[in-house]
Amino acid sequence: MLSQANRKIVLLELVIPIVLLILGVWQGLLQTLMRAGVIRDTAFGFDYYQGLTLHGVVNAVVLTTFFAVAFGNAIMEYYLKKKLNSTVNWLSFWLMLVGVLLAAFAIFTGRGSVLYTFYAPMIAHWTFYVGVTLLVVGSWVAFFNWFAPLRAWVKEHPGEKKPLAVLGMFATFIIWFIATVPVALDVLLLQLPQSLGLTPHINVSLSRVLFWFFGHPLVYFWLLPAYVMYYVMLPKLAGGKLYSDFAGRLVFFLFVLFSIPVGLHHQYTEPGYSREFKLLHGIFTFMVAIPSLITAFTVAATLEHGARRRGSRGLVGWMFNQPFFSREQWLFSYLIVGLIIFILGGIGGVINASYNINKVVHNTSWIPGHFHLTVGGPVLLAIWGMTLYMVAKLTGKTVQHKGLAVAVPWLWFFSMHFMSLGQKWEGILEAPRRTNMGLTYLNPDSPLFMPEWVLPSHMVAIGGILLFTTALIYFFVFFRTLAGQKVADPETTFEFPTGETLHDEKPGWVDKLKVWVVVSLILIAVAYVLPIKQAIDNSAKDAPPFKPDNPVPVVQMDK
Amino acid sequence: MDKYEKRVLYTGIVLMAIFLGAILYSSKVMGDDLPECLPGDALAYDKGEVTQLDEKTYQIKYIAKMWAFEPRVVEIPRGAEVDIFLTSKDVVHGFLIENTTVNMMAVYGALNKITYRFDKPGTYRIVCHEYCGVGHQDMAGVIIVK
Numbered sequence: 001m002l003s004q005a006n007r008k009i010v011l012l013e014l015v016i017p018i019v020l021l022i023l024g025v026w027q028g029l030l031q032t033l034m035r036a037g038v039i040r041d042t043a044f045g046f047d048y049y050q051g052l053t054l055h056g057v058v059n060a061v062v063l064t065t066f067f068a069v070a071f072g073n074a075i076m077e078y079y080l081k082k083k084l085n086s087t088v089n090w091l092s093f094w095l096m097l098v099g100v101l102l103a104a105f106a107i108f109t110g111r112g113s114v115l116y117t118f119y120a121p122m123i124a125h126w127t128f129y130v131g132v133t134l135l136v137v138g139s140w141v142a143f144f145n146w147f148a149p150l151r152a153w154v155k156e157h158p159g160e161k162k163p164l165a166v167l168g169m170f171a172t173f174i175i176w177f178i179a180t181v182p183v184a185l186d187v188l189l190l191q192l193p194q195s196l197g198l199t200p201h202i203n204v205s206l207s208r209v210l211f212w213f214f215g216h217p218l219v220y221f222w223l224l225p226a227y228v229m230y231y232v233m234l235p236k237l238a239g240g241k242l243y244s245d246f247a248g249r250l251v252f253f254l255f256v257l258f259s260i261p262v263g264l265h266h267q268y269t270e271p272g273y274s275r276e277f278k279l280l281h282g283i284f285t286f287m288v289a290i291p292s293l294i295t296a297f298t299v300a301a302t303l304e305h306g307a308r309r310r311g312s313r314g315l316v317g318w319m320f321n322q323p324f325f326s327r328e329q330w331l332f333s334y335l336i337v338g339l340i341i342f343i344l345g346g347i348g349g350v351i352n353a354s355y356n357i358n359k360v361v362h363n364t365s366w367i368p369g370h371f372h373l374t375v376g377g378p379v380l381l382a383i384w385g386m387t388l389y390m391v392a393k394l395t396g397k398t399v400q401h402k403g404l405a406v407a408v409p410w411l412w413f414f415s416m417h418f419m420s421l422g423q424k425w426e427g428i429l430e431a432p433r434r435t436n437m438g439l440t441y442l443n444p445d446s447p448l449f450m451p452e453w454v455l456p457s458h459m460v461a462i463g464g465i466l467l468f469t470t471a472l473i474y475f476f477v478f479f480r481t482l483a484g485q486k487v488a489d490p491e492t493t494f495e496f497p498t499g500e501t502l503h504d505e506k507p508g509w510v511d512k513l514k515v516w517v518v519v520s521l522i523l524i525a526v527a528y529v530l531p532i533k534q535a536i537d538n539s540a541k542d543a544p545p546f547k548p549d550n551p552v553p554v555v556q557m558d559k
Numbered sequence: 560m561d562k563y564e565k566r567v568l569y570t571g572i573v574l575m576a577i578f579l580g581a582i583l584y585s586s587k588v589m590g591d592d593l594p595e596c597l598p599g600d601a602l603a604y605d606k607g608e609v610t611q612l613d614e615k616t617y618q619i620k621y622i623a624k625m626w627a628f629e630p631r632v633v634e635i636p637r638g639a640e641v642d643i644f645l646t647s648k649d650v651v652h653g654f655l656i657e658n659t660t661v662n663m664m665a666v667y668g669a670l671n672k673i674t675y676r677f678d679k680p681g682t683y684r685i686v687c688h689e690y691c692g693v694g695h696q697d698m699a700g701v702i703i704v705k
């Protein structure tokens with residue numbers, strides 16, 4: 001039961017990024033081929049780094065943000081049974097869309113080839129920064145629009161615990177809001193003025209610590225909507241009951257606490273911040289592994305419960321008695337395959353976080369090998385599955401080609417492990433990430449040629465071809481579904497599969513959003529006040545701006 | 560929380576504590592630590608150069624710039640203990656010496672430092688592993704250990 005305006009907005013917010021993603025995965029394919037030297041340089045009009053910027057921005061920023069907002073909008077109306085303010089909702093949508101168009105302008109005209117992390121003091125055209133800012137502000141507006149319905153619900157349900165899905169989406173956006181404030185400061189006070197020529201010099205170490213304040217929580221912003229699906233929808237799809245509702249609440253709480261004060265684990269090898277604080281951020285990062293371990297247990301226990309109800313016996317029998325390939329419960333396969341991929345994804349994350357071990361992998365190909373098993377694995381599959389599900393429900397259509405729909409996550413599972421393994425192999429052999437290696441390191445005519453990297457980079461290229469093919473199958477199913485016959489009235493039939501709970505405990509303080517925010521802010525202060533001071537103290541001079549194609553700094557009027 | 564959940568929670572905490580212990584041991588006791596945090600002007604230099612401090616101790620001051628390392632080629636004797644300093648003259652760069660544990664970032668206005676002993680003779684290639692503009696894939700250097 002969603003309001004008409006919200007149905008329209010959510011539908012747009014789901015379909016637009018999927019259309020853009022066609023370009024995004026196409027660039028991914030080209031990257032694998034260009035890195036291996038199979039095709040060289042601007043074979044298709046796009047420069048390598050321009051394409052890589054597009055790949056990162058579309059796949060990791062636009063798709064994920066639009067989806068989180070759309071999913072949250074739908075969850076609020078569905079579980080709170082309250083209408084969202086549609087004016088505010090439209091405002092949020094337009095802000096995000098205009099933001100995307102502005103950033104796209106910078107990237108497509110070749111003035112935004114700074115990759116999706118836009119590290120200072122390299123500058124892009126101002127439209128890049130304004131575009132990203134509008135996208136983020138648009139997502140904030142959507143979030144603010146959820147407060148009134150929640151408050152009204154709490155008033156009508158005194159003493160009841162909030163629906164778990166609602167709590168999960170609030171956790172997602174509390175993390176997002178806290179984390180985007182420092183990056184907004186970085187963009188609005190440092191980088192955008194520099195790009196406009198207003199400030200000649202900025203402190204690079206400061207800009208970077210503000211960026212990474214945001215950069216790690218960003219990955220939990222990607223992941224938490226998937227966790228909402230694992231806790232709320234998966235039990236129902238698997239025919240079981242959620243093992244523990246308290247575990248879900250505790251997990252979201254721990255994420256709010258520990259997903260933010262950890263940014264220095266991306267800066268282990270950088271100057272400017274002391275080793276004590278890098279270690280502290282490393283320890284906090286280990287803490288954030290714990291909610292994921294709890295989730296692994298809870299999901300397994302939930303699946304086991306479902307299978308035993310269906311008559312499974314023995315120690316491991318339940319593992320195989322699951323609707324892995326069921327066309328009826330096709331959405332289950334997207335969630336479970338994502339979770340299986342996350343086993344290696346999670347182990348990789350712990351390796352990366354491990355302080356001095358990070359020196360082995362930092363900025364090598366290992367890193368994209370790792371995060372394609374997280375954001376490119378469970379996150380993408382959860383988004384794909386839920387987008388297909390919601391789009392069908394929102395338009396009153398049935399999902400077409402369910403057999404193909406179930407094949408997609410399994411093909412993705414295989415192809416992604418193939419590519420990721422190749423990338424990790426390259427990485428262990430110390431091949432750099434974010435590098436057009438086909439021009440030099442994988443060009444037999446170059447003095448920099450590295451013969452050891454030939455085999456793994458070709459493995460990556462084959463993985464890229466497999467992945468791209470799988471993506472085409474998904475797009476086929478998606479657009480066939482969208483173009484199908486309307487068979488139901490979405491006004492009355494929209495629903496989320498929602499599981500019941502096996503152990504229902506009183507959540508107590510774990511259900512209190514205010515407690516979350518206060519503890520989180522304390523941890524952030526402990527983790528960040530001194531490193532920010534160190535960045536300011538240890539930076540001897542501020543940097544002028546550079547464009548990616550010129551070693552001479554951009555000349556500034558007022559200098 | 561039931562007893563199984565508690566067990567999972569404790570197992571997770573113990574596992575992470577073991578990992579942490581291993582990290583602390585290898586970095587603080589065995590000495591394979593992260594780069595050091597120095598003030599950016601600790602030894603202000605604007606030319607890359609190699610200095611021999613005594614028989615077995617060397618100092619290399621590296622400047623990373625679009626799109627080369629300065630000095631590009633360095634020769635040192637086998638067994639040399641080298642203090643490697645690194646800064647950037649422009650955008651952010653990466654600095655990874657193959658077959659070693661040297662992996663650092665070069666940041667404008669900031670000074671990075673790590674110490675490494677080259678026990679095996681050979682040619683160690685250095686790769687820039689942070690995107691630094693259109694010539695990024697050309698940015699490499701070499702240390703020759705004789």
Ligand code: HEM
Binds near residue numbers: 026032052435
């Ligand atoms: C057909 C599927 C895909 C292929 C073949 C592919 C391939 C690649 C490759 C080879 C790189 C490394 C490029 C380099 O470091 O030089 C890369 C980077 C990246 N990919 Fe993918 N990818 C695919 C899908 C995805 C998806 C679905 C996501 C996220 C939802 C994603 C997110 C990223 C991100 C964030 C980067 C890092 C960009 C950067 O370093 O600036 N990719 N991809």
Ligand SMILES: [Cu+2]
Binds near residue numbers: 215216219265
């Ligand atoms: Cu991180």
Ligand SMILES: [Cu+2]
Binds near residue numbers: 687690691694695
């Ligand atoms: Cu570079």
